[in-house]
Each structure stands twice: as C-alpha cells, then as structure tokens.
Amino acid sequence: MYETIIENTHESTVNVSGNKITSLRNTASHTTAVRFYKDNRVSVAGQEGAADVPKLIKRAETDLPVCGVPYPCMLEKNVKHVDRRKNPIAPETFLDAMRDLLDRIQKVAPQFIFGNKLKRIESALSYTNTAGADLYSVADRLEIGLTIKERTSANIMDLSYGGTLDYFDPQAIVDDIADLAAAYSRRVELPNDIPVILDARLILSMLLEDMIADMYMNGSGKLKGKLGETLFHDKLTVAVRYNAASHAPRPFFDAEGTVLTDDGFKLIENGKFCGLLSTKRAAAQFGIPLSGGASTGAYDAVPSYGGNAIYADETADSVSKLCDRAIYVAVASGGDITDKGDVGIPVQAAFLLENGKLVGRLPELMLSGSIFDICGKNFLGVSSQTAFRCDHAPLFAAGMKVAKQ
Numbered sequence: 001m002y003e004t005i006i007e008n009t010h011e012s013t014v015n016v017s018g019n020k021i022t023s024l025r026n027t028a029s030h031t032t033a034v035r036f037y038k039d040n041r042v043s044v045a046g047q048e049g050a051a052d053v054p055k056l057i058k059r060a061e062t063d064l065p066v067c068g069v070p071y072p073c074m075l076e077k078n079v080k081h082v083d084r085r086k087n088p089i090a091p092e093t094f095l096d097a098m099r100d101l102l103d104r105i106q107k108v109a110p111q112f113i114f115g116n117k118l119k120r121i122e123s124a125l126s127y128t129n130t131a132g133a134d135l136y137s138v139a140d141r142l143e144i145g146l147t148i149k150e151r152t153s154a155n156i157m158d159l160s161y162g163g164t165l166d167y168f169d170p171q172a173i174v175d176d177i178a179d180l181a182a183a184y185s186r187r188v189e190l191p192n193d194i195p196v197i198l199d200a201r202l203i204l205s206m207l208l209e210d211m212i213a214d215m216y217m218n219g220s221g222k223l224k225g226k227l228g229e230t231l232f233h234d235k236l237t238v239a240v241r242y243n244a245a246s247h248a249p250r251p252f253f254d255a256e257g258t259v260l261t262d263d264g265f266k267l268i269e270n271g272k273f274c275g276l277l278s279t280k281r282a283a284a285q286f287g288i289p290l291s292g293g294a295s296t297g298a299y300d301a302v303p304s305y306g307g308n309a310i311y312a313d314e315t316a317d318s319v320s321k322l323c324d325r326a327i328y329v330a331v332a333s334g335g336d337i338t339d340k341g342d343v344g345i346p347v348q349a350a351f352l353l354e355n356g357k358l359v360g361r362l363p364e365l366m367l368s369g370s371i372f373d374i375c376g377k378n379f380l381g382v383s384s385q386t387a388f389r390c391d392h393a394p395l396f397a398a399g400m401k402v403a404k405q
Helices: 052-067 092-108 170-184 200-211 213-217 280-286
Strands: 002-017 020-038 041-048 081-083 111-130 134-150 158-165 195-197 238-241 267-268 308-314 324-332 342-354 356-361 365-370 381-382 395-398 400-403
Touching: 002 052, 002 092, 020 052, 020 092, 041 052, 092 111, 092 170, 092 342, 134 170, 158 170, 158 324, 170 356, 195 200, 200 213, 200 395, 213 280, 324 365
Parallel strands: 081 134, 195 324
Antiparallel strands: 002 020, 002 111, 020 041, 111 134, 134 158, 195 395, 238 267, 238 308, 324 342, 342 356, 342 365, 365 400, 381 395
C-alpha cells in the first residue's frame, strides 16, 4: 500500500528596498513524495523536479526494512478536486502593478521607507493512494509583506503591513497605509483600563503546543490532565478548519490526505477543552480522534503535527462590535508563556483604536496576564474585520495587564 503527494508551486517575488523594487525572481518548484506502508511501518522516498513515481515506489519499498518507522496504514478514500484560482494579478502585469503600488504608497506616506517582499503565488497539491483516494487543490494568492521604517528612526523597522489575499485592491492598500501613517504621527497617552486587540494567532500559539497529542499524553504543560474541562470563556471556540470561504487560501486536505467537514475538528468548543491535535500515528497510538492538519517539514518526511489551519471562530463581524475603544497591537515580538500559563508580550508598536479606527500611537508596552483569564473571564471575542481594509487576520480582544516599557 502506498500514497503519493505531489506539489507544484509557481512564485513571483519582488524584493523591495528603500521604496524601490530591487529585483524580480520567478521560481517554480515541483516535489513528489511516496510513502510505502507494510506491517504498520512506513518508508518515504521523495524527489525534487520531475519524478518517476514507479521508481520512487520501488525505492521506498526497498528501503522499508532499513529505514521504515512505525506508522499505521490508514489510507483515505475521498475523491475531490477544487480549483480556487481567482487570478488576483496576472503574472505578466505583476511587476508593473507592484511598482505602481509602491509609487502610490510613497505619496501618501513620504515620512517612511518601505522594504521586504511582495509575492504572487500559485500552488497545486495532489494526493492519491492505492485505496482509491484522488485529491487535488489549486489556488493562487497575493502576499503583501512590507516593513515600514520612519526616515528619522534608528530602528531596523518601526511597523509592518501585510496580508494574504485572493484579490488585489491597490486603492484599499494605499488607504490602509495612509491611515497607518497618519495615526503613527499622532502620539496619544495610554488610557487606563481598556482592552487589548491583537493577532489571534499570537494567543492561539501559546495554547497549541500543549494541545498536540504527543505532548499532552506525556503529561506536561499547562493543560495537563484538563481534557474535557471547561477552561475558557463560553464564546471561545477553536478548531482545525479548511473552510476557504472565511480564511486564507489553503488546500482542503492535509499531508495525510485527511479531509474535514466544514465544521472542522474542535479543540475548544464553547470554552470546553475537547480535542487534541493528532496525526494518524498519534490517533492510533493513543486511541483518540484524528484532528487533521498534519504537515511535513520536508516534502519527503514522515507527517508530523505542524499547527496548520487552526482558527478561533469569529464572534463579531467587526472589531468595533467587540469593544468601542481598545489598544491595537501592531508589532509584538518576543512573547512567552510559563508552564503555569502566565503570559508576557512585549509590544514594540501599538495604537489607540476607537470605533474600529486608528486614532494615534501609544508608547511601547508590556502585556501580561494568565492565559486562562485572557481566554476566559477577560475574553471579549474574535473578528477578522479589522482596522485595515486588506488585512483579514483574525483579531483577538481581551482584557490584559498593560504597562509602559
């Protein structure tokens, strides 16, 4: 028994430095991996570029006695093909479009220097196996990733702006940058006792490590022994989802060929810690449900849990409905959490947000609190309708301790 995973990616990348495009790189990658199963062991053979699949199958079979590792053979039988390409920018116009975008951005924010990368990516992933599965997903996307440095600043960067989009609206991006620049130029005092709004992925990442089945079953971490308990606010639901309608473009199946329903796999449901992140190996080993979301660090590696496609369900259709006044965290790096769940997040750039609009720049801050309070009694909600027109990364609102650095 075997399965094949083939990925084709075409990427156009412009490098930006000093407000100018310094290079354009067009790349294409093609990888093929075969996993051969026998006697609850698996061997993997892979190749970059065009591959002879029968030869890879034979190689994986030959290597199994020496290189095979314990792994259950749980082959899927789903058949589904999905084409989600929307062609946000045609490849032949990408360079000119990005050059024009940078010119327009400079005019509305002349006090800043922009850098980093802008990308157009088209990626196709296929999965087949000897049980009859045939899965195929293709999508394209535009990745905006700009660093922003004030001309008079000694920092490497002061702000960032970006998003993953399946459309291109240059005017919306320019308007976002104009709003960001205007708010940055207005310094405001730190108000007392107002909530914090920040990227939901920052908070979720502090929980997810302890939700991985192997970690949890080893009896370590802040969630030790708490599966099945209601630990968080009853409005908080977190799940593995491939629902393309509300999230960034991604395949509808994982590296093991697992396809989830639109409802996904619940990790937290209405505050109850109810599920663990698992590969097929972990699900078989511990006798738990399969969560989906497996990935491979290298294309020819055995699947592991990589934290794919995990989202907190939205509770409001705009951040202004979560709270009318809040601290918006724009740049935060170096955050940490203890085994007891105590959180510390240094914030390098933050803004006062009123009715969903940026008002002015706050001083550098330190956020702290217990993850159980942040996701529990102090939780206000989640929304992907943010202060920006072209950034739809879900935002998490909660009460936290706030202090000037």
